[in-house]
Amino acid sequence: MTLAIIVADRDRTTQPLLAAEALRKAAAARGLTPPIEVRVSGAVLGAIDPAVTPDVLLLVGDVAPEGAPQAGRWLRADIDAVLQDAGAVLTRALEQETKASAGADRPTRIVAITSCPTGIAHTFMAAEGLKQGAEKLGHDIRVETQGSVGARDGLTPEEIAAADVVIIAADTQVDVSRFAGKRVLNSPTKPAINDGAALIAKALSEAQLHGATSAAAAAAGGASTATDKPTAAGAGVYKHLMTGVSFMLPFVVAGGLLIALAFAFGGIYAGDQDGTFAHALFQIGAKAAFTLMVPALAGYVAFSIADRPGLAPGMIGGVLASQIGAGFLGGILAGFIAGYAVRYMSRWIRLPRGLEGLKPVLLLPLLGALVTGLAMIYVVGKPTAQALAALTTWLQALQGGGASTLGALLGGMMAVDMGGPVNKAAYAFSTGLLTNGVYGPMAAVMAGGMTPPLGLFLATRLFPARFTAAERESGPATALLGLAFITEGALPFAARDPLRVIPALVAGSATAGAISMAMGAQLRAPHGGIFVALIPNAVSHVFAYGLAIAAGSVVSAFALRGLLRRLA
Structure with missing residues (x-):
């Protein structure tokens, strides 16, 4: 096993030099002569040859992995811990590498977190996609879902410590401080839903080491893997x-x-x-x-x-x-x-x-x-x-054709990517308007979001020859998701033939949104689907609103009949 060491501190000069010398002596006592690079005050002493690829690279202090040599494994240690007992720090680092090497033949251990803005559909669909992908690839995985009711199946410190890679499949910001020293891949939920196995393969090859502060390293016992990449830098x-x-x-x-x-x-x-x-x-x-x-x-x-x-x-x-x-x-x-x-x-x-x-x-x-x-x-x-x-004044004054056009636009946006950026843009816009007493766009958005799963269910019953046996079987469950305003229930159908399915769904959602706005339907709650109608005054013009959703579903169903090919 080959070892290399980098010691750095942006504020101090003497301590890094002393730590480097202590590590040199501790390594010599174990029969090792690792190259040791010291970075202080903008100067680099004993720079390691970039061509060197050690089995273990020990990063001590404020070392940014960017620019460091490639290595089989990166470990981190704290300067103060090294000054107290360099031998103990070096021993812990070497033991950690030995344990990792001994477990090389075991299944890869993955931990993951999934989360989406509403914490209902994408959160759990992404978790299921990752679980299926891990099973397909023969890896072990534990997934924590951060949904609308908080974190479920929370990851334990022991599971995190044993993990080889961490996957964050989220459309919202997730606190990753507990993964200091772990290889982490950040991704939206959609890749996990569409192909969990591909996302896992990407994580194993491209995950970046997540930064550990000195304090965190010391608390962990003086050595752990790390990166100094800011957790929020990649978030858009x-x-x-x-x-x-x-x-x-x-x-x-x-x-x-x-x-x-x-x-x-x-x-x-x-x-x-x-x-x-x-x-x-x-x-x-x-x-x-x-x-x-x-x-x-x-x-x-x-x-x-x-x-x-x-x-x-x-x-x-x-x-x-x-x-x-x-x-x-x-x-x-x-x-x-x-x-x-x-x-x-x-x-x-x-x-x-x-x-x-x-x-x-x-x-x-x-x-x-x-x-x-x-x-x-x-x-x-x-x-x-x-x-x-x-x-607000313009929206409140909308009537007739203007209201229908806005409703068609918002409703159609809900079906374009079913939970993606376009869908969420329409949803966020309508939700924000609730604070100003404008409730019509929210009704159009919910109608447009409920229509795709309901239209697909109707199509599987009216035109079964255009769907696979599995799709026909999943029709009732898809309808329930639609009734609950979970547009993502349509995603499995759209994934098979997006160029035909999505236009059909957009047509139905735009129809539902247009009728909703034209009828003057208003919705005071931003979620809940058809079940909100059971609450008095939560939805105005309830029967007209139901008609809008039914009409949109019928339009989608017949559009699917015209666009999809017969399978049998």
């Missing part, structure tokens, strides 16, 4: 926005349904009936739950970008957006301003090592809140409020 605007939406949804659901119940008990003027039960429900829904919607959206967009230091500035910006009248659009802007401001300040502000702890609890929240607050008050707040007011 879409993922940040969907993280905010996922945390906002519970406030929207609770608030909308409580307001609907208030109207059921006290009529449309329930908010004016002081001292009544209906007034209490209205206060909880409209004055409490809805008040927190925009701050939650902004706060968790910022959290997705900048981690915990971004949460307070984002929520403060969200409160200001609500006070100014900028609504959900202002909340989105506040979240991105706070997140990126805190993220870049975290990189630019350098403090002595002993004061670094002040950054996340004092400097970053203070400066982030200041930057975000001033930007909302003096720069973006009022223009955004004016734009939102104009949008």
